[in-house]
Amino acid sequence: MINCTYIHIPFCKTKCNYCSFCSFPLISKKNEYIDALIKEIRFHYKNEEQKTIYFGGGTPSILDINDIKRILDCFKYSQNTSITLEMNPNDINEKKLLNLKKLGINRISIGVQSFSDDILKIIGRSHDSHTAISAINLVSKYFSDYSIDLIYGLPKQTIKNWNETLEYITRLNIPHISLYGLKIEQGTKFYKFPPENLPSLDIQADMYKNAADKLSKKYIHYEFSNFAISEKYYSKHNLAYWKRDNYYGFGLSASGFIDKMRYTNTFNYREYIKNPQFRDFEELSKQKELEEEIFLGLRLKEGINFKHINQKYGIETEKKYKDIFEKFIKEGFMEKTKEGVKLTLKGILLSNEILCEFVEV
Ligand SMILES: C[S@@+](CC[C@H](N)C(=O)[O-])C[C@H]1O[C@@H](n2cnc3c(N)ncnc32)[C@H](O)[C@@H]1O
Numbered sequence: 001m002i003n004c005t006y007i008h009i010p011f012c013k014t015k016c017n018y019c020s021f022c023s024f025p026l027i028s029k030k031n032e033y034i035d036a037l038i039k040e041i042r043f044h045y046k047n048e049e050q051k052t053i054y055f056g057g058g059t060p061s062i063l064d065i066n067d068i069k070r071i072l073d074c075f076k077y078s079q080n081t082s083i084t085l086e087m088n089p090n091d092i093n094e095k096k097l098l099n100l101k102k103l104g105i106n107r108i109s110i111g112v113q114s115f116s117d118d119i120l121k122i123i124g125r126s127h128d129s130h131t132a133i134s135a136i137n138l139v140s141k142y143f144s145d146y147s148i149d150l151i152y153g154l155p156k157q158t159i160k161n162w163n164e165t166l167e168y169i170t171r172l173n174i175p176h177i178s179l180y181g182l183k184i185e186q187g188t189k190f191y192k193f194p195p196e197n198l199p200s201l202d203i204q205a206d207m208y209k210n211a212a213d214k215l216s217k218k219y220i221h222y223e224f225s226n227f228a229i230s231e232k233y234y235s236k237h238n239l240a241y242w243k244r245d246n247y248y249g250f251g252l253s254a255s256g257f258i259d260k261m262r263y264t265n266t267f268n269y270r271e272y273i274k275n276p277q278f279r280d281f282e283e284l285s286k287q288k289e290l291e292e293e294i295f296l297g298l299r300l301k302e303g304i305n306f307k308h309i310n311q312k313y314g315i316e317t318e319k320k321y322k323d324i325f326e327k328f329i330k331e332g333f334m335e336k337t338k339e340g341v342k343l344t345l346k347g348i349l350l351s352n353e354i355l356c357e358f359v360e361v
């Protein structure tokens with residue numbers, strides 16, 4: 001059964017300087033894209049009732065209500081389905097929110113990124129802080145379930161103004177917060193023209209530590225980058241990724257995971273429009289699956305469950321990785337739980353290096 005769906009909308013008004021996502025300012029192509037998207041959905045979707053539907057991008061809020069309705073109408077879902085739409089603060093107004101609600105959208109993810117106008121300009125966002133604050137207020141009026149995205153480690157960001165941001169957002173009672181450390185990715189404007197005044201990696205790590213400490217007083221830090229005010233507000237859709245449940249991915253560059261097979265759609269716009277049904281499945285070896293299970297499990301607050309993994313892969317996880325677990329526990333990067341192990345905050349900060357130790361080449 002496949003009960004989770006990701007839908008990629010690749011259009012944005014402008015391209016942000018740090019962004020490597022498959023997105024571009026070609027909104028004039030919208031109708032042709034939605035036609036292709038619907039073709040792809042009709043071809044692959046097996047009419048299962050969906051538990052989660054996630055419109056991501058790009059900027060899905062750039063679409064008109066009728067466009068979103070056309071896409072949603074392809075699916076079977078109920079009042080219990082968690083349906084998220086990523087929104088740019090500039091697109092948020094009362095009429096749009098009411099119409100989205102009528103359609104059945106019940107979770108909004110707002111791309112705030114920063115509350116400093118200076119920084120928003122440097123990173124090439126199309127909105128300002130005033131618009132972001134009004135957007136949060138408005139969304140909170142109509143939706144109980146919503147989230148904001150923020151980035152730390154941005155040019156000109158200091159520990160002092162990041163701490164002020166943390167204090168500010170804690171007061172706002174936002175049910176869910178996602179925090180990402182800035183990555184300078186190939187193919188972005190920042191890669192070509194590195195920005196000045198970038199905080200060092202050590203400062204970026206301190207920013208993460210401060211966020212984890214401060215937000216944990218009020219929030220459940222349930223995944224590396226995600227904080228929820230209660231379990232009710234966990235991102236159900238993202239939990240499906242982290243728990244390796246099946247999910248559909250529809251649209252340009254979208255990826256899905258079905259019966260232990262992963263696929264990623266083409267990133268080439270013309271190719272997608274010509275043949276949106278095309279899928280290239282990649283079968284994962286047992287070892288790769290196990291590594292994924294460990295990587296994704298360690299992202300979560302509860303860590304990995306040995307019994308669960310052992311049953312699934314017919315191995316003894318604690319024996320197979322005994323030396324690695326013992327070393328990291330001794331050094332304070334991991335800690336034992338009732339069911340297995342989890343990363344400590346110190347471990348999260350070094351997670352890339354730690355996860356590498358599990359990879360068999
Ligand atoms: C799928 S992206 C796009 C969301 C939406 N288009 C927006 O920008 O508001 C989700 C989030 O990833 C984060 N992100 C994107 N590129 C990043 C980068 N290079 N480094 C760190 N975070 C990034 C941003 O916080 C962004 O809101």
Ligand code: SF4
Binds near residue numbers: 012020023057058059
């Ligand atoms: S960060 Fe979001 S809004 Fe900016 S270009 Fe990328 S997808 Fe579009």
